[in-house]
Amino acid sequence: AQSVTQLGSHVSVSEGALVLLRCNYSSSVPPYLFWYVQYPNQGLQLLLKYTSAATLVKGINGFEAEFKKSETSFHLTKPSAHMSDAAEYFCAVSERAGGFKTIFGAGTRLFVKA
Amino acid sequence: DTGVSQNPRHKITKRGQNVTFRCDPISEHNRLYWYRQTLGQGPEFLTYFQNEAQLEKSRLLSDRFSAERPKGSFSTLEIQRTEQGDSAMYLCASSSQGAAGANVLTFGAGSRLTVL
Numbered sequence: 623a624q625s626v627t628q629l630g631s632h633v634s635v636s637e638g639a640l641v642l643l644r645c646n647y648s649s650s651v652p653p654y655l656f657w658y659v660q661y662p663n664q665g666l667q668l669l670l671k672y673t674s675a676a677t678l679v680k681g682i683n684g685f686e687a688e689f690k691k692s693e694t695s696f697h698l699t700k701p702s703a704h705m706s707d708a709a710e711y712f713c714a715v716s717e718r719a720g721g722f723k724t725i726f727g728a729g730t731r732l733f734v735k736a
Numbered sequence: 737d738t739g740v741s742q743n744p745r746h747k748i749t750k751r752g753q754n755v756t757f758r759c760d761p762i763s764e765h766n767r768l769y770w771y772r773q774t775l776g777q778g779p780e781f782l783t784y785f786q787n788e789a790q791l792e793k794s795r796l797l798s799d800r801f802s803a804e805r806p807k808g809s810f811s812t813l814e815i816q817r818t819e820q821g822d823s824a825m826y827l828c829a830s831s832s833q834g835a836a837g838a839n840v841l842t843f844g845a846g847s848r849l850t851v852l
Contacts, residue, residue, distance in 0.1 A: 726778035
């Protein structure tokens, strides 16, 4: 069975500071990995995905994530936080072969202080 | 394309009543999903359709829940004899299998259910 663990339900950073949101996954088969973002009163939207090519994946709004198989991690980073990055972020996993079900972590709410 | 549309956005009902939510996916997407999200949690998988066929149902989906997708287009999620524990945001998502096989979900804004 697949699962996702997001370390830290809340993360607070100052504007301009590094953003680091942690995600560890468990999967018995090679996974696809995703980060989704949910802004207030909006639906979840895809930030980036790892499918098997480069282990460093770049997404929208300056975010990127690195797939580390040895650590079973897929942490999300952004060099410099902006006020508009305040949102809830979800890490997710699905199977490669015929993977139709996506399993989500509990989410990490990012606060950005002026 | 206007994306994934869900109606109603909010529903307040009394315990024991039946409610129905509708989801209109992106027209070219053949896969449709229902998830449930409670406060402080990530979306939990409920059920999945490929075209009109319901291929999997979560154990979370008790027999009071039923979902349909007639003709492989819009979908409905009905909850009968609602209970206070059913209060949640019900999310619909759709997808089509990408070239790399990764199943990228496009979500609607959700339907929030409050059971009094």
